[in-house]
Amino acid sequence: MTPPPSVFPALEPLLPRVAKPVQYVGGELNAQVKDWDTAAVRWALMYPDAYEVGLPNQGIQILYELLNERPDVLAERCYAVWPDLEALMRENGVPAFTVDAHRPLGAFDVIGVSFATELGYTNLLTALDLAGIPLHSADRGVDHPVVIAGGHAAFNPEPIADFIDVAVLGDGEEVVGEITDVVAAWKADGRPGGRRELLLRLAETDGCYVPGFYEVSYGADGAIASVEPTDPRVPARVMKRTTVDLDDWPYPKAPLVPLAETVHERASVEIFRGCTRGCRFCQAGMITRPVRERSLETIGKIVDSAVRNSGFDEVGLLSLSSADHSEIAEITKGLADAYEGTNTSLSLPSTRVDAFNIDLANEISRNGRRSGLTFAPEGGSERIRRVINKMVSEEDLIRTVSEAFGQGWRQVKLYFMCGLPTETDEDVVQIADMAHNVIRAGRAAAGHNDVRCTISIGGFVPKPHTPFQWAAQAHPTVIDERLRKLRAAVNANKLGRNVGMRYHDGEPSLIEGLLARGDRRVGRVIERVWREGGRFDGWSEHFSYARWVDAAAAELEPLGVSLDWFTTRERPREEILPWDHLDSGLDRDWLWEDWQDALSGREQDDCRWTPCFDCGVCPSTGADIQVGPSGTTLLPLTVVRGPGAGG
Amino acid sequence: MPRVRAGEAANPSLPTVARVRVQFAKRGRLRFLSHRDVARSVERALRRAAIPVSYSHGFSPHPRLTWSPAAPTGTASEAEYLEIGLTREVEPGELGRALDAALPEGLDVLAAAPADGVALADRIDAARWRIELPQVPVEALKAAVGALLAADEVLVERVTPKGRKHVDVRAALVHVEVSSGVVSGTPSGAPDCAILTAVVRQGSPVVRPDDVLGALDVVAGLRPPVPARATRLAQGLLDDRGELADPLGSDRVTTRA
Incomplete structure (x- = not known):
């Protein structure tokens, strides 16, 4: 696969026309741009909120650094674009991009999205749509990225079950390596069994929940009657991951x-x-x-x-x-x-x-x-x-x-x-x-x-x-x-x-x-709100209560x-x-x-x-409470000596 | 002895014993940095490079840095200036190279010199700008510039947080030249674009490249079809021949191209 061309030449002329363009140019100290061709698995890590909120997020920074330490992995970052840039990107056919090398989001193998709050769900849809990725997991093909949700909100990913392929429960340090191995092996084997087989292999990975392999039925009172796996390879319950040490x-x-x-x-x-x-x-x-x-x-x-x-x-x-x-x-x-x-x-x-x-x-x-x-x-x-x-x-x-x-x-x-x-x-x-x-x-x-x-x-x-x-x-x-x-x-x-x-x-x-x-x-409500313009719901100037109430009435009441x-x-x-x-x-x-x-x-x-x-x-x-004293001491920290310091 | 309130540590800041000035560039995609963004990046780079910057005293100490007027967000510059207060003597060239190494690519320290007795602000009263206008015919730009220079006054409206202001662009223009060339950063063989080089006197408010373009629209209806790209080439004191004197003076040490 030839490296996808950088989106930056198409993006650059739009930047003078948007607020705070610096948030879209990348170039952070300690950011990494790795070679596309030598990476077996390419991750895009997305924080579905504005750059100013997403950049400091520790979860993304931890995974970004440890994934990039693997020689066979490339990881870049992506944040939500504000509506002013979104409009210009649509007008000019510019796809969703990562800020590291400005590569198109749709070219990655895996998109990992960290949800600290549920109010980021509409921003996920914007990113998928701008990337040219079908909104519904069921409509994606073998060449589309695997969309994985993580973070605290992933402990109930059901409202976004239609839009994601996988939800990861719990600590991410170890499972991202295992997901990488699964994707790498599947690609190296020539993608046997297509997308379904890849998702089945992920469903067999501890901590990974693939909503598409569960059938949910509802009772007359509106409550859930049953949740059943639809494939024998899929576990009935998914246990969270815990980084023990x-x-x-x-x-x-x-x-x-x-x-x-x-x-x-x-x-x-x-x-x-x-x-x-x-x-x-x-x-x-x-x-x-x-x-x-x-x-x-x-x-x-x-x-x-x-x-x-x-x-x-x-x-x-x-x-x-x-x-x-x-x-x-x-x-x-x-x-x-x-x-x-x-x-x-x-x-x-x-x-x-x-x-x-x-x-x-x-x-x-x-x-x-x-x-x-x-x-x-x-x-x-x-x-x-x-x-x-x-x-x-x-x-x-x-x-x-x-x-x-x-x-x-x-x-x-x-x-x-x-x-x-x-x-x-x-x-x-x-x-x-x-x-x-x-x-x-x-x-x-x-x-x-x-x-x-x-x-x-x-x-x-x-x-x-x-x-x-x-x-x-x-x-x-x-x-x-x-x-x-x-x-x-x-x-x-x-x-x-x-x-x-x-x-x-x-x-x-x-x-x-x-x-x-x-x-x-509730996924139908999210999609309807998004189609009617819902974006950045965590921001009071963008949040519309009436839009949510109306969409909930239209989508939920027919279902009782x-x-x-x-x-x-x-x-x-x-x-x-x-x-x-x-x-x-x-x-x-x-x-x-x-x-x-x-x-x-x-x-x-x-x-x-x-x-x-x-x-x-x-x-x-399999973990225990671990509290100190740890029997260790802070290392003697040294302050670097600069030019002119002598000796 | 200064009074220290109970629980407030006495400020440990050392006094300023020397000052060094540096000239730096803001290039490429980093032209989208605002002055605040540049200032934060430089402060952190100074800390990473362990340059002995002196701090103000008091409740909320801040580093003693003096900035020349900043190139606007979105414009590039080859000539931004910064004066750094130091708690011990540092050779300017060494400081410049250490700071450059710690700064992200695109914020590049070009030269350094010891500060002399004249304030940095008194060494700058004008700037030279290069403004590239892709897809604008050279003849159209020449005609518009001619109309601008022929006018006695050309007012451009600017919206500021405090309201609308009018700026007289004509009065600030010292010298203007029109040429053609290639947009910087594009591959060779790319079509030529019209280029405007202007020396602008710094008044209040400062006339920016956007204001010059606005004036060309006012006098001749010139509107570039794609955003123009402006680069500040130089700042300094305007002499009788219309040249700008280097704010770093004769002690200037070049640290990088």
Whole structure:
């Protein structure tokens, strides 16, 4: 096969006519352009959102680097194009392209799409259409790429089952190599059995779910009656993949450094994966169990390599709850010592109030900027926090913020959710009291009145593979009304002047809920919305609630179901859920009991510090909780000496 | 002694002891970089190259870099200038080569020189631009340029975030030449295109290549069928003969072609 010509000469004349053209030119530091002909398997890794959001994505960067390390593999990247460029590309016949070598997307063997959120589904359709790839898996031939979905949303890929060929469940480090081997062998053998055989071989690969090989039937009540494999080679259940030892996969070592501005500009290292805090709303925490910590030594090596190779002045210590790493104090102190005097700051994007202390905060800000502190109590009342199992007490919060304000911080941000199961107006209105108490405590500790508290509220969306997968989602009108009452309560006190309130209206959350817990019938809604112009649904300026509501009515009601049926309806225990044949390792009975515990306000402890409560993950994934101390130390990091340094 | 608030580390920044100026180019697909994009890329390259840049003091330290007025997003340049504050002496040629090696291909450091007593801003008051107009006949461009030069004033409207502004392009034009040649970066044998070379005096607001093209549309209805490609060839102080004096002066050390 001759290398496909670069799309760039055709794209270049369009770039002066679009916003932020730099996002389409590639050229990032540490990007790789490999020889097309010598690669046995060619991957395009797509993040279906704008470049500025997609470029920093760690999942894509990890897979990009480790795939490109294989001499027989070529991997390039692709991001969603904004509607201004999409229109020009259609007008001028320019196909979807990768940013690395500007090769046409349709020429790759595999397109891997990472879905962090369900609101990226319409952007997948844009990319496939611009690439000249049939939207429906069933219409693709032997020369079309295999379209693979990954990321958290892939744990219920049923709404996009018609558009993808494969969904990969769980960690990607190992399975991308196995997929590569399957594709390489099939190509080398002369593509025996055509596309069907390739997909069957992928369906036999652990962690790979091929929706086209399952027949779904529905009962008279609209619920799923059965999900059956249609070929004996296809497993009845697909188990997620778990990378057991993260120290074996120290990526990314050479992070991509963009030319364009992006949402996160930092060298990131994932310090552990998984979380057993057990917050019942949190899909990420449920589907990434068990907790697997990276050792200090590996963290030190990754940070050293990433900072040296990037020039970033911020190091992000990522995980679902970074202050919970068993050696977080050693990590932050070690890094702050190593980067002393280099204007390199540390950030801990997710921290819990109860795991946080001010020494940690001081280490984080020692060499750089002291930005605001952010915590997520998630619920305004003690009662609702028991329901969601986010056991952060108001006393913990007040103590921590008092100390922070006393040490010179001026601003605290608090995140909450609205529309949680069993929630009443009173639970939400209590957020105002908490904010007022933060201001009072902050003023007392700071000795002046110049302290601020920002409360940020998002609509709760029940997600698959969580105890709340059976819950009824709150309707947007309920959420909007509660937020109005909250705003009035915030402003009812003079202290409200020091409280900022940010919230999203409830409508996009309801659509996210439809896409999160939908089944295959929801695919028709996605396609209709896309055909009517739906793009970038995660962006309020592009999202149209009316378009989704109308498309849902037109496509679902003839089938006897509806938008409400998928979202605001509580599911009974015996109902077959669309993702029941996809195994996150969590025991369904345990999830149901945890849901019942939620309804009666019973808490569940963290199994890192208390006995196992049999959620089912460890035995089914073959992994164990891995927490420190790891017995290792941060390597002595060295700062490079530059020109004129002498000796 | 500066007062340090409890919990705020005293800023460890070392003082600036030397300044080096560099001339760099913005080429090829990197012409789509905005000034902010260029600044971020250069700051990171300085860190990767471990050049001892001095930082401002205070709550949010930033590197001491002084930029000449940036070529607009989408235009290429052979003559952008940057002055770098240093915490120790570094030989300018060595600094230029180290920075060039750390920058992405397309942001290329061409020359370096020690800063003298005159501020960088006082060494630049005009720029020379080359604007390629593919598919525009040379004669049509000549006629349009003639009409532009014959006018006393040619106002072009520009939409800015603060509203609409009018710019007098004619007043800023010092010198204009029309020629023909090949679009840069295209294979030999490609059809010729009309080329406009213009020396533009820097006023406020700065007249950009787009404004010059807008003026040709205003006076002669000239509209290129495909987007024109502009490259800044030089910046400097305009002398009596219409030449631009090199902002790096006689101490200039070339670091790359």
